[in-house]
Every structure is written in C-alpha cells, then in structure tokens.
Amino acid sequence: MSDINFRLGSSKEPKGHAVIYFVEEENIFVSYVVDFPITVDMSKYIPEMFADQIPDQDMDKIIIPPVPEKYEGSMESLENLCNLRGDDLVDGGTINIKDSTLAMSKLSKLGKDYSDICKDFYDNVSLKKIFNNSADSSKNDFSNLPESELLAEITKIVGNIKFLKDNNESINSEIENIDNISSLLPENRKIKEILRYLDLEKKNSEAIISAYISRAYSMFKEDYIKVKELENEILELENN
Incomplete structure (x- = not known):
C-alpha cells in the first residue's frame, strides 16, 4: 500500500469516504471514494446474460466518477465543503486529464489504497474492542x-x-x-x-x-x- 497524502483527515483515523483531487495547471479535478463496510455481490443485481462482462462482481468500494471531473471552485472552497460534509480530502497530485486511461488508472489505485487504509483501521478498532471486552469480562468474573x-x-x-x-x-x-x-x-x-x-x-x-x-x-x-x-x-x- 502506497502512502496517501491527506490534506484533510488522517490515515490513522480515516472516515471511510473521501474526495480525491488532482491538479492540472490551475484547474482542480475531483472524484469521490466510499469504502463499504460490507462487500456487495453485484452478480445478484446483474442479468445473467451480462454477468460475464463485469470483471469484478464483488464490490467493497465505489469511486464516482471513474475519471476525475473538473471542480468549479477554489481549493479553499473544496476544503470548506469537505469540512462541512465530514469528508477526508486526499491529494492525488498532478494529472493529465486528456489521458483519460492514465487518469482513471491513477484514481483507481488511490481509491483502492484509501479503501485498504479504511479496512485496516476498522479491523484494528474491532480487534481492540474485542480484546478490551474480553479483559473487562475476565475482570468481572472475579469482581464479586x-x-x-x-x-x-x-x-x-x-x-x-x-x-x-x-x-x-x-x-x-x-x-x-x-x-x-x-x-x-x-x-x-x-x-x-x-x-x-x-x-x-x-x-x-x-x-x-x-x-x-x-x-x-x-x-x-x-x-x-x-x-x-x-x-x-x-x-x-x-x-x-
């Protein structure tokens, strides 16, 4: 997993949803990623005749749009929007928006890395909760x-x-x-x-x-x- 540059938020406590932005000259391009708390089996919702055309039927995240789109506003307004909504804001670096294939690939990798960070965080939180509950239960066994x-x-x-x-x-x-x-x-x-x-x-x-x-x-x-x-x-x- 590569390092992700959080402009707002932190890899130590990701929110599970983030705006990923890229810069091309003075323009800002954005997309939105959501890490799902569950895995969705898309094959249930796709007609059987089209199922073979969908390479990844198990979805654990969504990135919309798949190619970053131009944001009509300043960086300050984007930060304010993310703060208002409670989103993480991830700096994707520079981009050549005319090369849509490369732009999609770069966004997809960042979206996956962000999703992986979220899963690692929530897995660790769950383990700590289980451990702490176990310790509390053990202590309660003796308390009386x-x-x-x-x-x-x-x-x-x-x-x-x-x-x-x-x-x-x-x-x-x-x-x-x-x-x-x-x-x-x-x-x-x-x-x-x-x-x-x-x-x-x-x-x-x-x-x-x-x-x-x-x-x-x-x-x-x-x-x-x-x-x-x-x-x-x-x-x-x-x-x-």
Missing part, C-alpha cells in the same frame, strides 16, 4: 469474589501456569487473569510483584511467587509477624 477466594484463584492460576510452561503452551491469558485479580486486591498485598516472575525463567521464581502469595494471606489474616518473616525470605530469595 471475597479476598480469600481471590487469593485461592491466584494459587490455582500459578499452578496452571507451571503446567502450561511444562507443555510449552502460552501463559498470556493466565498472566492477564492474575493482573486483573491483583487490581481487585488491596495494594499492600503486593500481588502485582509476582507478575515479574510468572515466566518462571528467573532464579528462585517459584519460591518467590509462593512467598508473595503466603505474604498476601498473612496480610489478610493480619498476622504481621508472619508478614515480616516472609518479607525477609523474599528479600533473601531475590538477592540470591
């Missing part, structure tokens, strides 16, 4: 549990992480679960500290994780003597 059960969940998840690691499977979702649970616990439980060790690659990782979980239980039970003992144990393990 009391602290003792949250700590028990962490113990189970850590055990599952070890199993997954032994079988060379991904642990990302389990790490995300612990991160979600840690945000539901009081900060002084320090459960977030174990996130650094969940890959089990660092020395004493398992022992450190176990000590942090035991410390959280001791904080919950208000056994501060045990908390101090475990903090000393953690410090020693981390420094060895």
Whole structure:
C-alpha cells in the first residue's frame, strides 16, 4: 500500500469516504471514494446474460466518477465543503486529464489504497474492542469474589501456569487473569510483584511467587509477624 497524502483527515483515523483531487495547471479535478463496510455481490443485481462482462462482481468500494471531473471552485472552497460534509480530502497530485486511461488508472489505485487504509483501521478498532471486552469480562468474573477466594484463584492460576510452561503452551491469558485479580486486591498485598516472575525463567521464581502469595494471606489474616518473616525470605530469595 502506497502512502496517501491527506490534506484533510488522517490515515490513522480515516472516515471511510473521501474526495480525491488532482491538479492540472490551475484547474482542480475531483472524484469521490466510499469504502463499504460490507462487500456487495453485484452478480445478484446483474442479468445473467451480462454477468460475464463485469470483471469484478464483488464490490467493497465505489469511486464516482471513474475519471476525475473538473471542480468549479477554489481549493479553499473544496476544503470548506469537505469540512462541512465530514469528508477526508486526499491529494492525488498532478494529472493529465486528456489521458483519460492514465487518469482513471491513477484514481483507481488511490481509491483502492484509501479503501485498504479504511479496512485496516476498522479491523484494528474491532480487534481492540474485542480484546478490551474480553479483559473487562475476565475482570468481572472475579469482581464479586471475597479476598480469600481471590487469593485461592491466584494459587490455582500459578499452578496452571507451571503446567502450561511444562507443555510449552502460552501463559498470556493466565498472566492477564492474575493482573486483573491483583487490581481487585488491596495494594499492600503486593500481588502485582509476582507478575515479574510468572515466566518462571528467573532464579528462585517459584519460591518467590509462593512467598508473595503466603505474604498476601498473612496480610489478610493480619498476622504481621508472619508478614515480616516472609518479607525477609523474599528479600533473601531475590538477592540470591
């Protein structure tokens, strides 16, 4: 996909519809492209006898007119029009309008590139929404549990992480679960500290994780003597 020069709008957040303009001497020529949110099967609307004459029956965009037409106005008025309508404005560069075949080809490529940018953008937005909804759902699964059960969940998840690691499977979702649970616990439980060790690659990782979980239980039970003992144990393990 080639770079597109947006005079108005941005490739990072395309609107899905744009005026593409070209300049020939002092004249401005324009066309309009719309990226469809769906693919239209044109064969449904074309008589069967003519279907073979239509090379691309699946439409995911439209460019009208197929050859840019002269715009009767200034660049400023074109910008104002696009701003008023909420259109992107794409600079297509220079053009030789007398060579209609070349003009059509240049416009077609820019229209396709613009449509591709739109599809990439909306695909990414959809993926982020799915990911965020998944994370929110995971967090909600734990939000009604009391602290003792949250700590028990962490113990189970850590055990599952070890199993997954032994079988060379991904642990990302389990790490995300612990991160979600840690945000539901009081900060002084320090459960977030174990996130650094969940890959089990660092020395004493398992022992450190176990000590942090035991410390959280001791904080919950208000056994501060045990908390101090475990903090000393953690410090020693981390420094060895």
